[in-house]
Amino acid sequence: xxxxxxxxxxxxxxxxxxxxxxxxxxxxxxxxxxxxxxxxxxxxxxxxxxxxxxxxxxxxxxxxxxxxxxxxxxxxxxxxxxxxxxxxxxxxxxxxxxxxxxxxxxxxxxxxxxxxxxxxxxxxxxxxxxxxxxxxxxxxxxxxxxxxxxxxxxxxxxxxxxxxxxxxxxxxxxxxxxxxxxxxxxxxxxxxxxxxxxxxxxxxxxxxxxxxxxxxxxxxxxxxxxxxxxxxxxxxxxxxxxxxxxxxxxxxxxxxxxxxxxxxxxxxxxxxxxxxxxxxxxxxxxxxxxxxxxxxxxxxxxxxxxxxxxxxxxxxxxxxxxxxxxxxxxxxxxxxxxxxxxxxxxxxxxxxxxxxxxxxxxxxxxxxxxxxxxxxxxxxxxxxxxxxxxxxxxxxxxxxxxxxxxxxxxxxxxxxxxxxxxxxxxxxxxxxxxxxxxxxxxxxxxxxxxxxxxxxxxxxxxxxxxxxxxxxxxxxxxxxxxxxxxxxxxxxxxxxxxxxxxxxxxxxxxxxxxxxxxxxxxxxxxxxxxxxxxxxxxxxxxxxxxxxxxxxxxxxxxxxxxxxxxxxxxxxxxxxxxxxxxxxxxxxxxxxxxxxxxxxxxxxxxxxxxxxxxxxxxxxxxxxxxxxxxxxxxxxx
Ligand code: AMP
Numbered sequence: 001x002x003x004x005x006x007x008x009x010x011x012x013x014x015x016x017x018x019x020x021x022x023x024x025x026x027x028x029x030x031x032x033x034x035x036x037x038x039x040x041x042x043x044x045x046x047x048x049x050x051x052x053x054x055x056x057x058x059x060x061x062x063x064x065x066x067x068x069x070x071x072x073x074x075x076x077x078x079x080x081x082x083x084x085x086x087x088x089x090x091x092x093x094x095x096x097x098x099x100x101x102x103x104x105x106x107x108x109x110x111x112x113x114x115x116x117x118x119x120x121x122x123x124x125x126x127x128x129x130x131x132x133x134x135x136x137x138x139x140x141x142x143x144x145x146x147x148x149x150x151x152x153x154x155x156x157x158x159x160x161x162x163x164x165x166x167x168x169x170x171x172x173x174x175x176x177x178x179x180x181x182x183x184x185x186x187x188x189x190x191x192x193x194x195x196x197x198x199x200x201x202x203x204x205x206x207x208x209x210x211x212x213x214x215x216x217x218x219x220x221x222x223x224x225x226x227x228x229x230x231x232x233x234x235x236x237x238x239x240x241x242x243x244x245x246x247x248x249x250x251x252x253x254x255x256x257x258x259x260x261x262x263x264x265x266x267x268x269x270x271x272x273x274x275x276x277x278x279x280x281x282x283x284x285x286x287x288x289x290x291x292x293x294x295x296x297x298x299x300x301x302x303x304x305x306x307x308x309x310x311x312x313x314x315x316x317x318x319x320x321x322x323x324x325x326x327x328x329x330x331x332x333x334x335x336x337x338x339x340x341x342x343x344x345x346x347x348x349x350x351x352x353x354x355x356x357x358x359x360x361x362x363x364x365x366x367x368x369x370x371x372x373x374x375x376x377x378x379x380x381x382x383x384x385x386x387x388x389x390x391x392x393x394x395x396x397x398x399x400x401x402x403x404x405x406x407x408x409x410x411x412x413x414x415x416x417x418x419x420x421x422x423x424x425x426x427x428x429x430x431x432x433x434x435x436x437x438x439x440x441x442x443x444x445x446x447x448x449x450x451x452x453x454x455x456x457x458x459x460x461x462x463x464x465x466x467x468x469x470x471x472x473x474x475x476x477x478x479x480x481x482x483x484x485x486x487x488x489x490x491x492x493x494x495x496x497x498x499x500x501x502x503x504x505x506x507x508x509x510x511x512x513x514x515x516x517x518x519x520x521x522x523x524x525x526x527x528x529x530x531x532x533x534x535x536x537x538x539x540x541x542x543x544x545x546x547x548x549x550x551x552x553x554x555x556x557x558x559x560x561x562x563x564x565x566x567x568x569x570x571x572x573x574x575x576x577x578x579x580x581x582x583x584x585x586x587x588x589x590x591x592x593x594x595x596x597x598x599x600x601x602x603x604x605x606x607x608x609x610x611x612x613x614x615x616x617x618x619x620x621x622x623x624x625x626x627x628x629x630x631x632x633x634x635x636x637x
Pocket of ligand 1: 287369484486
């Protein structure tokens, strides 16, 4: 048995001893009394009775050995800002922020919704919430008012923290008007809104509700706010993710299990050591931002880079597709974490940019969030001369399900495969109709995980245990098992290959989108009778959303000019409601949509036609002319 195979086996079959050892990677105020309570499957409680705090583990515990070492390195190529906070300075800023939250009346268990651009204050806010036991719910800054409103409604926050604006490619993106509209749309109203004024856009403050960050911070410069010790299973945060319904799900995470899972992943998967520098190019609005911009690297005592900007623009605002490598050189980055789409963007530029800087500090590049195609992996691996490691996971799991644990034992990567099952994840491939386990090499099945899920994974859907059970654990017949909703195969060496989603979730540039959410937004246009949204393969972004619409008034789409006008209106609507990243790449008009005789939309057949693939069995289809229209549209494009 290889060293990793034994490590993996112990994580499942000698579970309590294995995870008890990992618990030693973090600080506990009181040690856990029970490692794993799985008496009420599929709900699991890790480290029962132990008390700890995420902010203590990320910040305070490093004050003894590394107070003056860099902790948070903030870089914005949008505003030309670079600022490094040592652990001591980060500790002071987080306490100031915690004192402000307290002054506003935020208590343990209250929700704080964070809708912010990539600025240092966003990290202070997250850590301050963790410090006082408030539950943060960070909403990606690219979301627009309707998406933000549904999250406010569900999280019912006491406080919302935001800013005047973000910036993208030098263009100011206002947040405050979108937030005001989102609060107007939501039936839940927060008591207070705390706003960072970056001086990018004028804000109209609402008296009694809106507060500015800077003057409140000034009042608490010397604040001392102790960490609230939380029982391991108390909630640290929720993060919303898309599914097959229009309603996003609040993925709820614990405190102790999450801290241990991150600490262990930094050691065994990312090989990150205290004093090194981690650079994840993601955003705090996504799970990667929670785990590997804020908490993971800091728990490991590393410096973490928080980056606002494009991969192709320099600190002076001029085009520079070498900016990441420049940062690697300057801050001696050891681990870089990004997404395949970003690498595909860089691939379009002169590879000389990669050679311009001294990147000898870099040990490994990690890519995740979407399938990594072989040409992209090969190109970046050749260009950097360091190993490129794919990792497959989900918002729900919080850390990788499949990858290579080089910190346990060095193993080769295989292009096209994210790797093998990680310790703690009892990954199975199942026949989706019978639930039968597929054990033969190359057999295609649903990627499923036997309970209990390891530490760090979602506890439940926020305020909806029934939805958690029904959505994730009851999809495979005759078995209570967690479904990832991905298809996969495994080769004879145990390496998995992910073959796409089993549901209607699409992945645009590593961002997960529910086609239902986009359809609901498009349906709110007065001239839309019906709509189908599908994900279509795209060379750069992996997938893009494509919409097929039946107009209420057919005469409006009979001419090219009015057709284009309606297409523009629909795109603008989605941009205004959900955000620019959810906007379909095209809106095409048809007179009817392909459906089964019982009225179910045949999204997969539409997708296959758009991608020039075989549609498979269409015997249940009602009217074949519907698919023919789409075929003609695609052929004429
Ligand atoms: P999210 O929760 O937004 O991170 O999306 C998770 C989904 O993204 C997974 O269920 C997969 O469909 C896809 N995904 C994430 N990482 C990978 C990867 N390394 N390879 C292939 N698909 C991935």
